[in-house]
Amino acid sequence: MRRLLPLALLTTLPLWPQARKSVFVITDAEGIAGVCRQDLTDPKDAELRQLLTGEVNAAVQGFLDGGADEVIVWDGHDGSQTLSALTIHPRARLLIGALGATMTLERRYSAVAFVGQHPMANVRGGVMAHSYSSLGIQTMRINGKAMGEIETRAALAGAFDTPVVFLSGDVAAVDELHAIVPQAVTVAVKEGLGRYTCLSLSAETARERTREQARQAMAKVGAIQPYRIAGPVTVEIEYTTRNSLPIDAGLRPGAEVVDDRTIRYHGKDFLEAWTRYSLF
Numbered sequence: 001m002r003r004l005l006p007l008a009l010l011t012t013l014p015l016w017p018q019a020r021k022s023v024f025v026i027t028d029a030e031g032i033a034g035v036c037r038q039d040l041t042d043p044k045d046a047e048l049r050q051l052l053t054g055e056v057n058a059a060v061q062g063f064l065d066g067g068a069d070e071v072i073v074w075d076g077h078d079g080s081q082t083l084s085a086l087t088i089h090p091r092a093r094l095l096i097g098a099l100g101a102t103m104t105l106e107r108r109y110s111a112v113a114f115v116g117q118h119p120m121a122n123v124r125g126g127v128m129a130h131s132y133s134s135l136g137i138q139t140m141r142i143n144g145k146a147m148g149e150i151e152t153r154a155a156l157a158g159a160f161d162t163p164v165v166f167l168s169g170d171v172a173a174v175d176e177l178h179a180i181v182p183q184a185v186t187v188a189v190k191e192g193l194g195r196y197t198c199l200s201l202s203a204e205t206a207r208e209r210t211r212e213q214a215r216q217a218m219a220k221v222g223a224i225q226p227y228r229i230a231g232p233v234t235v236e237i238e239y240t241t242r243n244s245l246p247i248d249a250g251l252r253p254g255a256e257v258v259d260d261r262t263i264r265y266h267g268k269d270f271l272e273a274w275t276r277y278s279l280f
């Protein structure tokens with residue numbers, strides 16, 4: 001005799017198991033529309049807070065429009081003190097504070113997105129371009145190739161099988177992501193003419209485009225492959241000329257002192273080399 005499921009249970013079961021779609025949004029200030037001067041990147045600046053919050057919330061709305069079940073926003077600029085639970089999109093959750101080497105990516109979100117991202121250090125026409133620290137780091141190289149937040153974080157996400165599907169920032173930041181993830185959906189909110197000179201969209205237009213493109217990015221979840229850097233991997237940090245490595249820097253696990261202000265961490269894969277660097 002066939003056993004039939006109770007009708008009530010049948011109507012609550014989905015047609016097929018659907019994974020919850022979660023988006024992890026990495027935010028920064030230097031790639032937001034209207035931000036072109038260093039003084040405007042002060043996390044306590046009222047105009048910055050408005051500009052950043054508006055663009056972030058537009059992205060959150062776009063991801064939700066596109067079918068995201070959960071959007072987690074990390075306040076990634078300068079000490080995690082620019083965004084506020086008072087003004088963040090009500091359906092987002094705000095991640096506040098330093099994240100350590102893996103940035104919570106071991107939670108295996110469905111996708112990673114960048115909002116307000118700046119390009120890596122030394123890029124021509126990059127608005128306030130830097131790699132992690134404009135005062136501290138001259139150049140960061142992975143397997144000899146110069147990289148900044150975009151490529152290293154894409155690789156970190158890739159180490160946890162998570163693709164990058166969206167980026168907003170200046171033209172140079174958009175180009176930087178497209179060089180490694182051509183299918184990613186992007187919004188160039190400004191064009192850098194120099195380090196502190198840019199041609200920017202209005203906040204309103206930047207938000208409109210961000211919402212629409214974020215919505216479209218959700219359709220690419222599952223279609224875009226995670227970005228991976230194959231092992232073994234070296235992470236080389238050349239600090240700026242005001243820096244000098246500590247005398248025992250060579251004793252750090254997997255470390256090789258290249259010169260007085262350059263250190264190279266070796267790892268069997270990206271995650272191992274990156275974690276060794278992140279410990280210091």
Ligand SMILES: [Zn+2]
Nearest residue numbers: 028029077078
């Ligand atoms: Zn920043």
